[in-house]
Amino acid sequence: MAAVQRQIQLPLSKALGIALASLRVRLGRSLLTLLTIIMAIAFLTNIWASRVFEPPMRAAKLAAQGLADVANIEAGGGTSRMVWLISLSLLVCTVGITNAMLMSVMERFREIGTMKCLGALDSFILKLFLIESFLLGLAGSLAGALLGQVVTIALLARNYHGHVFANLPWGSAWLILLASTAIGMTITALAALYPALKAAKMQPIAAMRVEV
């Protein structure tokens, strides 16, 4: 019998494969987390985009009416209030993700314990859950950012009709899209850290437990 050796670290591609399969099968449950991210990022993007898109459109509309854009009115309340609202929504989103992921980890105790019995290292389980959350974060943030922009443009169109597309700052739009997505992925990653570590630390004996 060969002497005891050390278990190898699995390449990322293996973890990715299993993570994708898990998400695909658990799509219904993942949807809740996904929606949380989409809503929060859509909200962020909407506020941000409105403040950036509106001034040029407003200027164009007033110019068309022969009026100068004299007053630089801040739309919808002070800056600090906006920052407060956005921060709050992102916080709620983060807490929601952590909660949803913790539930997922707890539900999958037998699966995790069994994988450890088959030889999975702690680091593999960690990678598995982090990849799952990364994929959710990417999909949700991108979808949320796009949704936010679409809603913003739709709302602005009600006021500024024909001036919308001519005066849309496309450069800024792309920037906001990327930045919102990045913010969404960051909060998802932070939110997923604790649940993923909990999963990684689970002992193989969890697979033997009789009750849920």
Next chain:
Amino acid sequence: MTETMTAPASATPEGREEIVRTIDVVKEYKMGEETLRVLKGINLTIYKGEYISIMGPSGSGKSTLFNAIGGLDKPTSGKVFIDEVDIAQLDALELAWLRCRKIGYIFQTFNLIPVMSALENVKLPMIFAGMSNAEADEKAANILKRVDLGHRLFNKPSQLSGGQQQRVAIARAFANDPAIILADEPTGNLDLNTGKQIITLLKEMNTERQVTVISATHDFKMLDVSDRIIWIRDGNIDKIQRRDEVKIEVGEMH
């Protein structure tokens, strides 16, 4: 010139090699202020190729002993040697290797990964062992055919009956050609006939592949195929019997 032949430390006079050895294994749990002694000093030796059943009533310490032997739980004191290696001295990476290559686990609740097909479930430990996808595919398919599930390779656990799921679990346990199979109540969730099939399959694999099978069980059907039976009562070994020493009378067990 005379040569003195010394038998290797692990071989018995009959020439059998040890594969598992426990020395004074004690397991205690702290329940608030009280200490519950579940295992009170277990000494046993299991030889290669044996089919062992650990039997005992609920609360006897059967499962706890099983977990200690399988490296799933550290004893409070005492030593467990698997193939002459003290498992308490192993680090996380070595323990993981042990679980991957040397030991195959079978659970009462089958414990198949629900998101994977039968083939993928059997492949998983092979992937953990570093086998390539193609090799793993072929080997897994062969083992599944051996357990009569060649036609169910791509079914998910939810599409399989209890008996079929347990057969996939058995196939998975043998994936990396382990030296020891640890089965915790393998027939616990199966009906009489399915249970018999599973026990027969386990015995066949035990004989074919010379793999040591250690089973913790309530199921008296297991007695027939066991080489030795270890009776546990109240945290101690009550007695160890060979199969031929067990007398089964109608309605009773001695």
